[in-house]
Amino acid sequence: MITLEHVYIMTGIMFAAFAIGRALDRSSARRWRSAAFWGTYALSFLAGSHLPDLANGMILMALVVLAASGLASADAAAPIAERREAAQSNGNRLFVPALTIPVVVLLVAVFGKKLHIGSAALLEPAHRTLIALALAVLVALALGCALLRAPLLAPLREGRRLMEAVGWAAVLPQTLASLGALFAAAGVGRVVGQLVTQAIPMTNGSIAVVTYTLGMAMFTVIMGNAFAAFPVMTAGIGLPLIVGRFGGDPVIMSALGMLSGFCGTLMTPMAANFNIVPAALLELPDRNGVIKVQIPSAVLLLAANTALMALCVYRR
C-alpha cells in the first residue's frame, strides 16, 4: 500500500536535495545556514514519525532560530531572452506537464478507490488526495523531462530557486497549525468564549446572531483557522443562545457560522498557507498584499452571511 508516510519520505528527499544543492553552491553567502534550514526540514519529513516528541520539538526550534538568523536569497531566474527562445522551441508542449497535475489528481479522485493489490487498497484511503498529488508530480516530472529534453537535475535546481524565493514562509503554515494545538491544549478557546458571552448582553435573537457570526470571524482571525473557532463559538453562543434560548435552527446556524469563519480566514496573516505563502510564491513585495485585496470581499460576505442567518435561522 502507498501511504502518507511514503509521500513524507518523497518530500523529505526533495528538501534534502535542496539542502545539498545550496551547500554545493560556493558562490553564495549564508549557504551553510540555508543548507542547515532545508536539511533540518528534510529531517522532519524523513524521520519525524520515528523521533520522540522532544526531538521533533527541537527540530522546530532549530528551524525558527535558523530562519531568524537570515537565509540565503534565491538564485536569479534564467535570463528572459533564454526563456523566450525556449518558449518558442517548446511551444504548446509546455502545457502538457502543467495540466498533467490536475488531470492525474482528478483520475485518482475518481478511480483511486478501485485500485487494489489483492484485497488491500493500493492507496491509503484516508490520505488519497495527498498521495494523488505526489503521484501527479512524479508523472508530470517524467513527462516534463521527456518532452522538454531537460537535464535530470534541472527540476531540482529550478524547484530550489522557487522554494528559496518563498524562504522560511514555507514552514509557517505548519508552525501555525502547531500553535493552534498548543492554544487548544492550554484552553485559550474556552477563555475567549467566556469573555465574549460575558461582555455582550444577549437580549434578543438578532444580537445573538450578530455576536455569533462576528465572533466566528474574529476568533478565526486570531487563530488563523475557522475549525478552531467553530467549537468554541458554537458551544459558547450558538447552541445555548441561538438554538437553545431563541429556538433557531442548528443546521442553518452551523453552516452560515462556519462560512463566517471563512470570511475571517481571508483577513488574517495567521492563515499563512492561504495568505502569506501565495504572496511569497507570487513574489509580491508586500507580505500582506493578498489579504489587502481580500478584505473588501470578506467584509461584504460576512455582512451577507449575518443578514442571511438573521433572516432564516428563526423561521421553521
Add this chain to the structure above:
Amino acid sequence: MLVLSGIAIVIVGFALRLNPLVVVGVAGVVTGMAGGSSLTGVIETFGRAFVENRYVGIVWLVLPVIGLLERAGLRERVQTLITTLRAITTARVLLAYLLLRQVTSALGLNALLGQAQMVRPLIAPMAEAAEERHGAITASIRMEIRAFAAATDNIGLFFGEDVFIAIGSVLLMKGFLQQSGYVVAPLDLALWAIPTAILAFLVHGTRLLLLDRRLKRARAAAR
C-alpha cells in the same frame, strides 16, 4: 486569562512586522507555560503537532515541476498565446478561474487546482498578459493583478468546498452537533452553503469587473 498572553504576542509581533516564525514560536512557548506546562512539555507538544501537520508541506512537491516549466518558457508561452486572443481581459481570466475553482471544490476536488500548481504557473501569468497586451504595465499594477489572482483562488476554494458533503468542515460541524445532541444530515449543511457560494461569486466577480474598469482607466490616463 494568562493563557491569552500568546494571542497578545502574536498580535503585537505581526503588527511590528517581526519574523512571523519567531513570533509564533515564542507565542507557543509562552501560551504553553502560562497553561501550566514545563518548558520541555511545551516543546514536546509543539513537536508532536508539527509532525502531525507535515501534510501542509506536501504541496511544495509541485515546485520542481513548475520551476522546470518556467525555465523552459511557460510564462512566455502563456503571454504569446494570450496576446492572440482579443476577447481576453484580466477580469475574464480570473472570473473563469473563480467559477472553475468553486465548481471543482463543490465536487470535493480541492487539490485539483491551487496557488502553487495553478495560480503561479498559469493563472497569474494569463491575467498579467491580458493587461500587457495593451502595452507595458507598471510594477504596482502587476502586483495588484497577482494579488487578485491569489485572492480569487482562496475565495473560490472557501466558498465552494462547503457545498461538498464530505469535506472536513462539514464533517466537523456534523460531529460537533452530534456530540452536543443534535443529529443533522451533512446534505442539509451543504445545501445551506449554496446561497453564500452564489453571493461570493457575485461579490468577488463584481470586484473583478471593477478591476478591469480601473485598469482601463489607468491605461487611458497613461496615454
